């Protein structure tokens with residue numbers, strides 16, 4: 165049966181990665197501690213929150229098998245992330261944002277959840293890879309040569325959501341007084357974390373890199389609201405009701421936002 169064959173192949177791949185099949189209790193707990201301390205893994209599209217993902221993922225490797233680009237790997241012991249779980253390394257192979265997202269519906273436990281990628285179109289719910297939140301690209305402006313004034317737009321050109329997830333911002337170059345900087349700037353609301361920009365970066369170590377959202381994005385909470393932006397209500401609605409009562413949200417319009425600003 166195909167499913168059993170897929171499962172067997174992926175388990176064999178994972179075991180080959182491990183190299184040894186038996187751990188002593190000490191080695192295993194040391195490994196888990198190291199993995200927890202590191203806590204950095206870019207997951208496939210549609211992955212639930214890391215804590216929930218780790219509870220649900222049975223390490224069957226079906227997402228890995230169905231990825232046509234070999235983007236996804238099962239973690240080996242030396243990867244310092246929970247063993248056997250799927251992840252990807254954009255500098256090696258990014259996610260090519262497949263339109264049909266074959267890695268997601270094959271997940272048997274909903275660790276990769278189609279609902280997290282879905283939109284309703286013509287009354288029909290369907291997955292859209294643009295909704296993926298695998299991470300967010302961050303530009304290291306000290307090492308990005310565009311911030312030095314050297315012309316480079318490799319990351320910008322590589323982005324499947326060009327001029328949406330990443331754009332080039334013009335800025336006058338005061339040093340030469342006759343050129344402009346063309347600076348790559350990422351919109352974290354739109355960036356999917358696919359990593360095509362990181363793969364394309366021309367510097368020795370990428371000056372743009374994808375990191376998990378919870379490692380880089382802050383959270384404003386409910387004390388501040390953009391009174392001038394109706395869309396900001398959506399952010400409040402998304403907040404967990406356990407962390408913000410409706411009355412708190414209603415009262416949270418700060419006077420700074422309601423007055424002259």
Ligand code: SF4
Nearest residue numbers: 231235259260262267
């Ligand atoms: S969307 Fe495509 S390239 Fe990206 S992880 Fe899934 S199958 Fe692989």
Ligand code: SF4
Nearest residue numbers: 323355356358359361
């Ligand atoms: S990770 Fe890079 S290439 Fe992918 S959507 Fe974000 S900015 Fe674009």
Ligand code: SF4
Nearest residue numbers: 308309316318319365
């Ligand atoms: S490819 Fe790298 S060096 Fe070039 S603009 Fe993008 S981040 Fe900067």
